[in-house]
Each structure stands twice: as structure tokens, then as C-alpha cells.
Amino acid sequence: MxxxxxxxxxxxxxxxxxxxxxxxxxxVEQLVQENGKDPITQQEMSVDDLIPxxxxxxxxxxxxxxTSLPALLSLFQxxxxxxxxxxxxxxxxxxxxxxELSSTLYKLDAAYRVISRLxxxxxxxxxxxxxxxxxxxxxxxxxxxxxxxxxDTEAAAAAASIAQTGGISKxxxxxxxxxxxxxxxxxxxxxxxxxxxxxxxxxxxLLAASTQNLHNFPxxxxxxxxxxxxxxxxxxxxxxxRRGQNVSCLxxxxxxxxxxxxxxAAACAWFGETQVLVAALDESAVYVFDLKESETPVIPKLxxxxxxxxxxxxGHPSGAFFAAASxxxxxxxSNEGPLYTVQPESVxxxxxxxxxxxxLAVGGENGKLEFYLSASGELATTLGPQAGxxxxxxxxxxGYWLATTDTTDNISIWDLRKAVxxxxxxxxxxxxxxxxxxxxxxxxxxxxxxxxxxxYEKPSKSWSLDGTDATKSALSVCWIDAEQAxxxxxxxxxxxxxxx
Numbered sequence: 001m002x003x004x005x006x007x008x009x010x011x012x013x014x015x016x017x018x019x020x021x022x023x024x025x026x027x028v029e030q031l032v033q034e035n036g037k038d039p040i041t042q043q044e045m046s047v048d049d050l051i052p053x054x055x056x057x058x059x060x061x062x063x064x065x066x067t068s069l070p071a072l073l074s075l076f077q078x079x080x081x082x083x084x085x086x087x088x089x090x091x092x093x094x095x096x097x098x099x100e101l102s103s104t105l106y107k108l109d110a111a112y113r114v115i116s117r118l119x120x121x122x123x124x125x126x127x128x129x130x131x132x133x134x135x136x137x138x139x140x141x142x143x144x145x146x147x148x149x150x151x152d153t154e155a156a157a158a159a160a161s162i163a164q165t166g167g168i169s170k171x172x173x174x175x176x177x178x179x180x181x182x183x184x185x186x187x188x189x190x191x192x193x194x195x196x197x198x199x200x201x202x203x204x205x206l207l208a209a210s211t212q213n214l215h216n217f218p219x220x221x222x223x224x225x226x227x228x229x230x231x232x233x234x235x236x237x238x239x240x241x242r243r244g245q246n247v248s249c250l251x252x253x254x255x256x257x258x259x260x261x262x263x264x265a266a267a268c269a270w271f272g273e274t275q276v277l278v279a280a281l282d283e284s285a286v287y288v289f290d291l292k293e294s295e296t297p298v299i300p301k302l303x304x305x306x307x308x309x310x311x312x313x314x315g316h317p318s319g320a321f322f323a324a325a326s327x328x329x330x331x332x333x334s335n336e337g338p339l340y341t342v343q344p345e346s347v348x349x350x351x352x353x354x355x356x357x358x359x360l361a362v363g364g365e366n367g368k369l370e371f372y373l374s375a376s377g378e379l380a381t382t383l384g385p386q387a388g389x390x391x392x393x394x395x396x397x398x399g400y401w402l403a404t405t406d407t408t409d410n411i412s413i414w415d416l417r418k419a420v421x422x423x424x425x426x427x428x429x430x431x432x433x434x435x436x437x438x439x440x441x442x443x444x445x446x447x448x449x450x451x452x453x454x455x456y457e458k459p460s461k462s463w464s465l466d467g468t469d470a471t472k473s474a475l476s477v478c479w480i481d482a483e484q485a486x487x488x489x490x491x492x493x494x495x496x497x498x499x500x
Contacts, residue, residue: 001055003027004040013053018045022053126186168321168334170376177375180318180357188355188399191438197484198441202500203453203466206486211471211496214255226489228433229478234273236482238291242268243493247278249291252480252487252497261289262297267312272319275301279310279324286313286324288335304333307341312350316374317357323374325351330362332377340377344370352393363390367406369414383419386412392433396440403443405431411445411454413463423463427452428470437479444486446474451488469498 003010004021005028012025019041029047031039038045168176224244232238237253245264248257261268264281271277276289278300284307287300308326315322321339324331325348331338346366353360359380362370367385372378384390388407395402401422402414409430415422429447436443441456443463450470454463469488476489484500 001053005031013055014050015053016040016045017049017051018043023050025050025052168336168339170339173321173332173334173339174375176318176320177316177358180316180320184317184356185399188397191397197481197500198437198439198455200455200466202484203442203455206484206498206500207453207467207469209498209500211498212255214250214252214495214497224493225491226476226493226495228268229476229487229489229495230268230270231478231480231487232270232273236480239478239480239487240268240270240276241489241495243489245281247276249276250495252483259292259294260297261287262299263287266310269313269315269322271315271322275315275319277313277315277322279313282309284309284326286310286322286333302335304335304337306331306333306338312348314351314353314360316353317355323351323353323360325362330360330372332360332372332374342372342377342379345382349390350393352395355395355397355399361393361395361402363393363404365389369393369402369404381419383414392431394434394436396436397438398440401436401440403434403436405434405445409447411443413443425454425463425465428468432474433476435478438481442479444477444479446477446488448473450474451477451486453486 001010001013001022002008003013003024005023008024010022010024013022014025014028015022016028016038018038021038021040023039028039028050032045032047032050036046037043224246226241226243228240228242230240232240237251238258239250239252241248241250242265245266247261247265247268249259250256251258261276261278263278263283265278266281267279269277271288274291276291278287278289279285280287284305286304286306288302288304289298290301292298304324306324306326308329310324310326312325313322314324321332321334324333327347328343330342330344330348330351332340332342342362344362344364345368346364348362349365350363351360353374358374360372360374362372364370367388367390369383369386369390371380371382373380386404386406387410390404390406392405393402394404400416402416404412404414406412407430409427411425411427411431411434412421413423413425414420425443425445427445427447428449431445431447431452433446434443441458443454445452445454450468450472451474452468453466455466456463472490472492472494474488474490478487479485480487480497486498488496488498490496
């Protein structure tokens with residue numbers, strides 16, 4: 001059946017009572033509601049005049065435009081044309097993208113070349129400036145002193161001048177730290193050491209050598225334990241010694257005491273090349289002394305008041321400021337007082353500045369190592385914990401090793417580049433004091449059984465115990481690299497010097 005209106009097969013057929021024609025229901029109802037007449041005969045009629053026809057449902061046939069061969073060919077041609085146009089557009093977009101990518105890669109390569117050239121020119125300029133400063137006499141190194149131990153530019157002198165006048169602000173502190181970092185890092189990379197000093201035979205010869213005992217100390221200091229021995233980086237013949245609660249400077253070349261410092265000390269440290277820091281026992285103050293020969297106790301140059309009693313102190317390599325620590329707080333201080341205060345997680349047991357001066361390491365009772373930025377006091381990172389409370393910190397001059405001790409007989413050597421314990425050394429007893437030599441390939445550890453000397457082998461990348469001086473128990477130890485010597489302090493107050 002076909003609709004009398006559209007001429008197409010009907011889906012819902014109805015018959016008009018008026019004309020008897022067959023219609024599509026939806027079409028005829030729409031026309032009747034609008035006109036009220038039969039669409040074919042134009043006679044009056046209503047929707048009620050439409051009679052539904054029951055017919056079997058059939059599949060709707062395709063329109064003639066889709067069944068004739070000419071119509072199908074035309075349809076296929078249109079589809080093919082649209083596919084061809086779309087493919088052309090895609091190829092055009094791909095070509096443009098390739099050109100843009102190629103241009104970007106060329107620009108990136110050119111930028112890398114420019115950066116490389118600028119870095120090379122910068123390094124050459126730095127090298128030329130360094131040689132020029134050296135030719136002008138800017139490097140006033142003491143004979144026998146490793147050149148890399150000095151910060152020798154005008155900016156460093158200006159930083160020291162600021163420190164002397166106590167005029168350090170937080171902005172000055174940042175510039176001092178950044179300058180020291182550049183200078184000390186560059187100097188450290190240029191430092192060279194003789195290979196004969198760090199061989200197994202040299203260590204055995206050192207430990208077998210006879211000792212020179214130094215007894216020229218006042219009676220009040222004799223038989224008091226030697227807690228600290230600190231060498232002066234610029235003057236290798238001078239060491240700072242703490243016996244019990246007394247601090248003094250010793251001249252190794254004459255085996256005599258240069259001077260004594262008055263207050264009873266809880267800790268001491270070098271402050272630059274010619275000043276000494278002394279943390280007064282049971283006092284919330286750090287005293288600053290000038291290094292000079294004197295038969296009477298040296299009077300403090302100035303006193304830095306702090307909020308709490310101090311147990312640890314460390315001088316920054318620039319000599320411009322220092323760090324001090326109480327049980328629960330650490331202070332980064334100028335000559336006028338604290339600039340920054342940091343609060344570690346646990347009780348502080350040891351502090352030390354990195355050789356380049358940009359980091360302050362704090363060892364805690366909980367076995368953790370906390371590293372703070374010297375310029376701002378911000379926490380940089382935390383390592384650990386170790387097996388027990390940290391008792392000693394000692395940075396190697398290579399800049400990436402840090403040796404620590406705890407309540408066990410182990411010495412842990414941290415690799416700061418990887419933030420892991422790279423080596424663990426077994427001492428003959430619980431270490432009391434440890435010290436790297438300047439080459440970073442020798443470690444001396446003072447124990448109740450004597451002094452252990454460990455040596456690093458580069459080919460195998462491992463440490464070995466080369467020998468132990470078991471003549472007496474040792475409390476403190478330090479290397480005198482310029483003399484190829486080892487200085488040890490014992491419980492009975494004696495100081496012994498061994499030379500290779």
C-alpha cells in the first residue's frame with residue numbers, strides 16, 4: 001500500500017471514509033487538523049473519519065535515489081571526493097608539523113651550542129682572573145700551607161672585615177656564603193697531594209715511628225684529658241688544644257704553648273686563621289679571642305651572648321660568622337648575636353660546617369643527620385638514623401664524604417652525592433674522635449685501644465685498616481699534613497707527635 005499523499009509505502013495505513021484513499025496516518029492527520037478536508041477530494045472530513053488498516057509490517061524499502069545504479073555511482077563519487085580532500089588536508093598538516101619540529105630542533109641545538117660556548121668563556125675568564133690575582137700577590141700563603149686552604153680574593157677580605165666590625169646582616173650573610181662557596185669549591189678542585197703520603201708503606205712507617213712527647217704545659221693542665229686537637233688550616237705548625245676545661249694554642253715547631261684562654265670551656269673551634277672561639281662552660285655565651293703569643297691568659301676580644309648554654313661551636317670557613325649549639329637549638333651567629341635559630345628534632349651532639357661553607361651539619365641523639373643552609377638556616381635535608389646517638393662529625397676535604405661515629409664501634413662514611421652510607425669501618429673500640437687528612441684518603445680514629453688508621457684504595461674503592469697504635473688509649477687525634485704527621489691526645493693529658 002502506498003500513501004496517496006507521499007506516494008511511499010505506508011507504515012501506519014489508514015483509509016478515509018469520505019474518499020476511500022489510503023494515507024500515512026501522521027501525514028493525513030496533520031493535514032485534516034489544519035484544513036478539515038480530505039487531501040485528495042477536498043470534501044469535509046475529521047480525524048474520526050480515518051479508519052486504521054491492520055497490515056503486516058514490512059521492511060521499509062530504500063528510496064529510488066539509493067537503488068538506481070547512476071544514483072549509487074554518484075553517491076560513491078561524493079564519498080571518494082570527501083576522503084581524498086580529508087587525506088590532502090592531513091598530509092598538509094603533517095608537512096607543516098614536520099617543518100615546525102625541524103625548526104625548533106635547530107633552534108634548540110643552536111641554544112645548546114651558545115650555552116656551551118658561554119660556559120667555556122666563563123671558565124676561561126675565571127681562570128684568567130685567578131692567575132691575575134695571583135700575579136698581583138693576592139695569595140699570601142704561609143710556607144708549607146696548602147694553597148687551597150685560603151680564600152684569597154678582595155671579596156673574602158671584605159667579608160672578614162665585615163665580620164671584624166660585627167656588621168653582618170642577613171643579606172650580607174647570604175653574599176658571604178655564596179662567595180665562599182665559589183672560591184672554596186674552585187680552590188679545592190685545584191688542590192693536589194703527593195701520592196707517597198697515602199700508601200700502605202707510608203702509613204706503616206708512620207705508625208712505627210718514634211713519638212715526640214710534648215709536656216710543656218702548666219701544672220694545672222697536666223694529667224687532664226686532651227678532648228680536642230684542632231689544626232690551623234693556614235698555619236700547620238699551630239694547633240688548638242682543649243685539656244679538660246682549659247683551651248690553649250700550641251706551636252709544634254717549638255713544642256711550646258703560645259697562649260691560654262681564660263674561661264673554662266665546654267667547646268672550642270678556630271674562627272678563621274687568627275681567631276679562636278671558646279664556648280664557656282655553663283654559660284650562655286661564646287668568647288672570641290685573637291691568636292697571639294702571651295704568657296698570661298688572653299683577654300676575650302668580644303663576647304657573643306646567646307639564649308642558652310652552649311655545648312658545641314664551629315667557625316665558618318670564611319671566618320665571617322660561626323655556629324653554636326645548645327642541647328635543643330642551633331644558632332648561626334655574627335659578632336653581635338644570633339642571625340638565625342634552628343631547632344633540630346632531638347638533642348644536639350655535634351655540629352660541623354661543610355668545607356665549602358654552604359651547609360651546617362647537625363648530629364642528633366636520635367642518630368639523624370640534619371643539614372641546614374648556612375645562608376638562611378633552612379633545613380635542606382635529613383639523613384639517617386644511625387644505630388645510636390651521633391657523637392662526632394668530620395667532613396672530608398673532597399666535599400662529598402662525611403664521617404660520623406655513634407655508640408657502636410663503627411665509623412660511617414656518608415656519600416652526600418647519593419645520600420647513603422657508602423662505607424662502614426670497624427674500629428678496634430668505640431671511636432672517641434675521628435679525623436680525615438687533607439687528601440680525604442686517610443682516617444685516624446682515637447679509641448680506648450689506641451689510634452686506628454684507615455686508608456682508602458682508589459682501584460678497589462674500599463677502605464682498609466692499615467694499623468693501630470696501641471701504645472696508649474687516645475681521646476683526640478688530628479693530621480698535620482704539611483709535616484706528614486699524626487698528633488694524638490690521651491686521657492692522661494699527654495700529647496704525642498708521630499712523623500713519617
